[in-house]
Each structure stands twice: as structure tokens, then as C-alpha cells.
Amino acid sequence: MSRILVKICGLSTDETMQAAVDAGADMVGLVFFPKSPRHVSLTDACRLADIARGQAEIVALTVDMDLAGLQRIAELVRPDMVQFHGSEPPEACAAAKVMLRTRVMKAIGVSERADLAKALPYLQVADRILFDAKPPQGSDVPGGHGVPFDWTILKDLDLPRPFMLSGGLDAGNVREAIEKSGATAVDVSSGVEREKGVKDSGLIRAFVAAVRGAGKRAEAVKEQSS
Numbered sequence: 001m002s003r004i005l006v007k008i009c010g011l012s013t014d015e016t017m018q019a020a021v022d023a024g025a026d027m028v029g030l031v032f033f034p035k036s037p038r039h040v041s042l043t044d045a046c047r048l049a050d051i052a053r054g055q056a057e058i059v060a061l062t063v064d065m066d067l068a069g070l071q072r073i074a075e076l077v078r079p080d081m082v083q084f085h086g087s088e089p090p091e092a093c094a095a096a097k098v099m100l101r102t103r104v105m106k107a108i109g110v111s112e113r114a115d116l117a118k119a120l121p122y123l124q125v126a127d128r129i130l131f132d133a134k135p136p137q138g139s140d141v142p143g144g145h146g147v148p149f150d151w152t153i154l155k156d157l158d159l160p161r162p163f164m165l166s167g168g169l170d171a172g173n174v175r176e177a178i179e180k181s182g183a184t185a186v187d188v189s190s191g192v193e194r195e196k197g198v199k200d201s202g203l204i205r206a207f208v209a210a211v212r213g214a215g216k217r218a219e220a221v222k223e224q225s226s
């Protein structure tokens, strides 16, 4: 198994952004969605992105944002990737990708196996698919709820694009999630927070260490069985 990618999402302070970078996170997410407790202003996002630039991929998370808003983020924050976490159709993702000249990740809300097929229309445009737990009913924030889904439905999924797993992960369950899903990339937000929207540097370090440990264990198991 190659190295498992880790994304820490919803960072909003310099200290926790630095902690994520120092811990070896591969991707760091900035949330541009005012209803989220992790929302960052453009000014803060520029400063936070500069902490990570060149060391971790900067992911700008947006929800059904118009092209003008996306363009402002692209120009000022200069993300490596835009994460579409709303109900953006594939054509909108494609148009944004061309205009912004960034890589694109499309989030698909999952609660059962049948939901996985919703990724299919995005395979031509998305560089990566994020399978995230569906939000609780009635919520107007489509992610970051700390809720898991049945990881086993991803096992042996044959997609022509890489995927990332998220939803309710933390340092205590991420190894099991990786083993059960076969995911080679994981994303966390609530699981590295001491309270809703407040990231914790120690929890970030523990999460990244748990993922690295899971990767090494998978390698060892593979070697033993070959």
C-alpha cells in the first residue's frame, strides 16, 4: 500500500495550521461557507494558506459558490485544489476547473451503497472523489458533523479516480476505517477538535500519527502474506 494521504479540514488558526503542517498532513482544508463554525474570511485564509504553501496542498472548500466567488478565492488564496461540497453539477465543476486552473475534488454524501453511484457523473472532471457521511436531516451545513457511515461499502470499489474517506474519523477509529474501506486517503475535521469548530494541535498530531501507523501496519500485513 502506498502512503496514506491525510487531509485536515476546517483549519482556522495559525497555531493549528502550523501543527497540521508540522505533523505531516498532506492536505489542509479552508472552509469558505459562512454557516460553518470553521468558516474563514479571505484575509485569514490568505495568511493561513501561506503557512502551508509548499508543504501541504491547500484545499479551498466551497458550497454552491458562484464563479465570481471562486475566482476571488483562486486569485487571493491560490489553493492547489477546490473542494465542491454542495450540489454543484458536473458541468459547473468542469467550468470552474478550467477557469480557476486548479485541481478539483467533488464530495459525495453517503449513507448507503447506492449513494456511491452518485460519483459516476463526476469522474470525467474530478481529480479526486471525497466520500463523506451525509449530514443529519435538517442540517443546512453539508459536512463536518463527525458522523461516520458504513466503511465496508467502499471495500474493493473500482473507480478510475482516487477517492478519499471522511465522516466521523478520529485517532481512535481511523485504522479500522482504513482497513474496512481500503481507503488510501482520509479526511478529518470534528475528530481533531476539542469543541465544535475549535481545532486542537495535540489531536491533529495524534490523528496523523494514527494514519501513519495504520499505513505501516498494512505494509507489514502485506509483506507477511506474500
Ligand SMILES: O=C(O)c1ccccc1NCC(=O)[C@H](O)[C@H](O)COP(=O)(O)O
Pocket (backbone or CB within 6 Å): 009, 010, 029, 031, 033, 036, 037, 038, 061, 063, 085, 132, 133, 141, 142, 143, 144, 145, 146, 147, 166, 167, 168, 169, 187, 188, 189, 190, 191
Ligand atoms: O467542516 C465544515 O464545517 C463543512 C461545512 C460545509 C461543507 C463541508 C464541511 N466540511 C467538509 C469536510 O471536508 C469535512 O472534513 C468532512 O465532512 C468530515 O467532517 P467530520 O465528520 O467532522 O470529520
